[in-house]
Amino acid sequence: MALPPRQRVEVFALTAPAYLWLAATVFLPLVAMVYFSFLTAVPVGGRTASFTLAHYISFFTKPIYWFNAWRSIELGIYVTAISLLVGYPAALALSRHVKGRWREAIFLLIILPFWSNALVRTFSWTMVLRQPLNLLFTYPAIVIGLVHAYLPYAILTSYISLQAIDESLIEASRSLGATTLQTFFRIILPLSMPGVLAAIFLIFVPVIGSFMEPRILGGKDAIMLGPIIEGQFTAAFNWPLGAALSFMMLAIVLLMLALAAPLLRRQLGSS
Amino acid sequence: MPFPTVSRRLFMSLLGSAAALSALRPAAAAEGELKVLNWQGYGTDEKWALEIFEKKTGLKVVHDYFNSEQEMLTKLRTSPGVYDVVLMNNIYVMDAVSEGLVQPIDIGKITNFNDLTPALRDSERFVKDGKHWAMSWVWGLTSFAYNTQKIHERPDTIQVLWDPAHAGRVGWRDDALESIQLAALATGQDMNHPADLDRIKTKLEALKPQIKTFWSSEDEWNKYMAAGDYDVAVYWSGSAARSKKAMKLPVDFVVPKEGAIGWFDGLTIAAKAPNPDGAAKFIDFMVSPEFYVRWDTDVGAPASANAKANAELPPDAMNRAILGDPEVVKRVQWMAPLSDEQRQKNQELWDEVKTKLAQ
Numbered sequence: 001m002a003l004p005p006r007q008r009v010e011v012f013a014l015t016a017p018a019y020l021w022l023a024a025t026v027f028l029p030l031v032a033m034v035y036f037s038f039l040t041a042v043p044v045g046g047r048t049a050s051f052t053l054a055h056y057i058s059f060f061t062k063p064i065y066w067f068n069a070w071r072s073i074e075l076g077i078y079v080t081a082i083s084l085l086v087g088y089p090a091a092l093a094l095s096r097h098v099k100g101r102w103r104e105a106i107f108l109l110i111i112l113p114f115w116s117n118a119l120v121r122t123f124s125w126t127m128v129l130r131q132p133l134n135l136l137f138t139y140p141a142i143v144i145g146l147v148h149a150y151l152p153y154a155i156l157t158s159y160i161s162l163q164a165i166d167e168s169l170i171e172a173s174r175s176l177g178a179t180t181l182q183t184f185f186r187i188i189l190p191l192s193m194p195g196v197l198a199a200i201f202l203i204f205v206p207v208i209g210s211f212m213e214p215r216i217l218g219g220k221d222a223i224m225l226g227p228i229i230e231g232q233f234t235a236a237f238n239w240p241l242g243a244a245l246s247f248m249m250l251a252i253v254l255l256m257l258a259l260a261a262p263l264l265r266r267q268l269g270s271s
Numbered sequence: 272m273p274f275p276t277v278s279r280r281l282f283m284s285l286l287g288s289a290a291a292l293s294a295l296r297p298a299a300a301a302e303g304e305l306k307v308l309n310w311q312g313y314g315t316d317e318k319w320a321l322e323i324f325e326k327k328t329g330l331k332v333v334h335d336y337f338n339s340e341q342e343m344l345t346k347l348r349t350s351p352g353v354y355d356v357v358l359m360n361n362i363y364v365m366d367a368v369s370e371g372l373v374q375p376i377d378i379g380k381i382t383n384f385n386d387l388t389p390a391l392r393d394s395e396r397f398v399k400d401g402k403h404w405a406m407s408w409v410w411g412l413t414s415f416a417y418n419t420q421k422i423h424e425r426p427d428t429i430q431v432l433w434d435p436a437h438a439g440r441v442g443w444r445d446d447a448l449e450s451i452q453l454a455a456l457a458t459g460q461d462m463n464h465p466a467d468l469d470r471i472k473t474k475l476e477a478l479k480p481q482i483k484t485f486w487s488s489e490d491e492w493n494k495y496m497a498a499g500d501y502d503v504a505v506y507w508s509g510s511a512a513r514s515k516k517a518m519k520l521p522v523d524f525v526v527p528k529e530g531a532i533g534w535f536d537g538l539t540i541a542a543k544a545p546n547p548d549g550a551a552k553f554i555d556f557m558v559s560p561e562f563y564v565r566w567d568t569d570v571g572a573p574a575s576a577n578a579k580a581n582a583e584l585p586p587d588a589m590n591r592a593i594l595g596d597p598e599v600v601k602r603v604q605w606m607a608p609l610s611d612e613q614r615q616k617n618q619e620l621w622d623e624v625k626t627k628l629a630q
Contacts, residue, residue, distance in 0.1 A: 041611065044348050045370025064623050071629075130498065137484040137500075215445075219484035223625040234339045235447060236618035237611060 037243035055244030065228070065245060069252065072224040076208040079146045083203050084196065086147070087154025091195075092188070094155070095162040110152050118149060122216050129217065137219025145213045150203040157202065161195025162188070197264055205253055209246075225249055304331050305549045308343060308541075309358040311336040312489055312513070314409070314566055315557060324556050330549045338488060339446075347372045352543040355550040361396040361535050362608040364405045373539040375402035380551035383558045386579040391535050396608070405537030406554050409563075411508040411573030412524075412594065412603060413449060414531035419521045421502045429457045429527040431503055438480045442495060442504025445485035447621035448609070449532065450475055453505060456529045456604070463607040468620065475624040482628065493518050509573030512589050516571040524589065526599050533603035535576065 003011065036042065037056070039049040059065045094103060113121060125145045129136040135144070165188060173183045211226035225245060232242030309315045311334075321332045335354070337343040340363055347357060347367065359367060367373045378384050384392070391397075391407035398404070417426060421440075432441055432453075443450070454471040455462040465471055483500045486492045489510045495501055497520060506514075511524035538557055540550040556562055560580035566572045567584055574590040575581050584591045593599055609617075 045366070045372075047611075062619075064619070064626050068622075068626060215485075215487075220479075220482055220625075220628045222485075223622070223629045228622055231447075231618060231622065233345075234342050236615050237341045237344070238615050238618070241615075 033239075033243040034247065036240050037247055039240045042237070042239045052240075055241045056248065058241065059245060059248045065225070065248075068223060068225045068228055069249065072208040072226060072249070073252070075142065075146070075210075075214075075224060076204045078143050079150060079207045080200055080203045082143065082147050083151050083154040084158075084199060087151050087199070088158045088192075088196065091155045091158035091162055095159055095165075110155050113148065114152060119212065121145075121149065122213050125217060136217065137221075139218065139221040141217040141219075142214045142221065145217045146207055146210060149213065150207065153202045154199045157195040157198040158192060159195070161192040165191045197260075201257070208253070209249065303329060304333055305355050305546055305553055306333055306335065306353060307356045307358075307553070308335050308337065308346060308354045310338075310489070313358065313509075314562075314572060315356070315358065315553075317566060317570065320556075320562055320566070323562075324553065327556070328549065328552050330546070330552070332553065344372070347541060351541070352545060354541040355544040355546050356553050357539045357541055358408070359405055359537055359539050360606075361394065361405070361537060362606055364396055364537055364539065365399065365608065367539065368399055368404050372542055373404055374542050374544065374547065375404055376406055376540055376554065377551060378403055380548075381406060381555045381558070383555055383560075383577060383579075386560075386577050387558060388576050388578050391576045394535075397537055405539045406558060407576035408536050408538050408554075408558055409509065409573040409575055410533070410535035410594075412526060412531040412533055413453075413505070413507050414524065414526055415503055416506040416511045416514070416522045416524045417503040418496065418499075418501060419523050425523065426503070426525055427528055429453065429529045431527075432505070433457070433474075433477055433481060435480070437502045439483055440500070440502040441478065441481040441483060442492065442501035442506075443478065443482050443485055444505050445487050445625075447617040448614070449505070450621055450624070451617055452532050452604075452606070456527075456531070459529065462530075462532065462604045463609075472620060472624060475621075476627045479628050489513070493520065496520050496522060507573070508589070508594065509571065512567070512571030512573075514571070516569070524593070526593060526602060528602070530602040530604050533605040536573075 038051055038053070040052045040054070041047045041049045043049040059069075094106060098106060122145055125141075125148065126136055129141050129144065135141045169187055169191075170183060173187050178186065208224075209226050211222075211224070211230045214222035214224055215227060229242045229245050229249075232238045232245065307315050314320075315332070316334045325331055335346070337346060340360055343357065343359070344363065344367065347354065348370070357373070359373075364373070387407055391410060392403075394407070396405075397407060415429070415432060417431070422431075422437075431437065432443075451465070451471055452462040454474040455465040458465075458467070458470045458474050460466060460471070484495065486495055486504070489507075492504065492506060492510065493514055496504065496514065497518070506522075506524065508524050511522060514520045514522050538554045540547055540554070544550050558575075558577050558580075560575075560577060560583050563572065563575045563577060563580040564583045567575070567588060567590060572590070574594045581590060581595065586592070
């Protein structure tokens, strides 16, 4: 940052509470969990713990763990794709064709679900999915519940990118003879990519770790890595394995991020 | 040099975050308050009972709940000095003692002590070094209950859970230990030391066409049963009594010929309980006939560890008619404590089964 020293100190002073807060509430517990993930047992109540890699090895050698990791990723792909397929056109319509009061009203409706508790929302879905849809306790029920929970992210991030597009670019493309479809694929879609990519990461990451919605809506189909990790903490008292599985999940997400990085850089760089 | 002003600002912001952090600490128990940790809807939080207790002692009882025994232990480990009275299944008490999570109970303060069934009260699961670490409270069975409107002839075998006639209409609890023990009973094995785990796994995997959905709390069980999701579902005897009486659900509990899982629960006082005196008073009230008879009659409860309390129940009460029958008690296999390693193996087996059930 090329800021004068005085400003630099002020920036530090203003951001320090946030960083301290993050360090205390996110980073420290995470470090503790990294430590646990290499232990043979939780060192409480006179249990002796020693260093081990066994939990990380389990992830690769025991099919239930990597298979359920795949089930989690698969769910993340479904939910992210459907959220974008529904959310992007909605954001496009909002940014291009809805103006003034109506736009505000619609935004309010989009944000409204956020004001209710996620658990309450999920339980209200059980009623709709039971009758008349008859989908409760099936895989589609999990997808529907999660899409509903994360759709606002898809709409809001896409919208922010879309409304920032300079109108004159679209007029120029029209005046040069491009069809609506050509204008969309060559001007609007590439320029809104940062918003779409933000949506992908905002939705995909929490979905692959979700366990509440699958458990309530999915019946027998709820088993994924998220619920397995939860079971290690709440039922088996094997925090080390639960922590190791969580970090494997984190590693998978980071790996996917790294693979997407070139694409990301190109898209973000061009805008 | 702008340093002084900035440092004041910095100081203020540090102060702000410190204040925010200290606000996160669990609040110290208020004067005259008693904190109880239990399953939700499991006796200690009956409103009428807490009113009686408050009138007697001036102590206001507040609750915190858990959804699994491991969650209960985790709460005790991570929040010392928060809880007074904690409900514990017998198989966890000695673990809690060796971890220093509970304190011995002064039996002089338990006026109902002499009326408690000695087999439960003095069990080695509760007593160590001559000290009582838990007061036996209630006992019951884990087996299954059926919807009397859907099934007209009372089933007498656990195989009804695998009966194709109820495909897609079976309720099961998402719990590794209980699942393995029920499958052990269904395959004729000793549920605490099953010889053939492969058979248990195959038996559990055969539930694939049967299970509608898993339940994890009594409240969920009642909801699914009321919605007509289940014809027959794994359940606990005390909860079945409650579902029948308090929720008016058309259900009946069965102790099948293959046997049932027996368990008994105790009430403990947390090691660093803020109010151990009040805790002992509360436990004494909980094991008294005064509380128990009304609990079972109005709401529905497991069987009491207090012989006098059981004897005061009406003769047709399930806890006298079924659980009081020596022929039934003979079929019960009692749940034994298990090691961390066994628990981990069980969890893995159950996760493998659940993965099969989902495919």
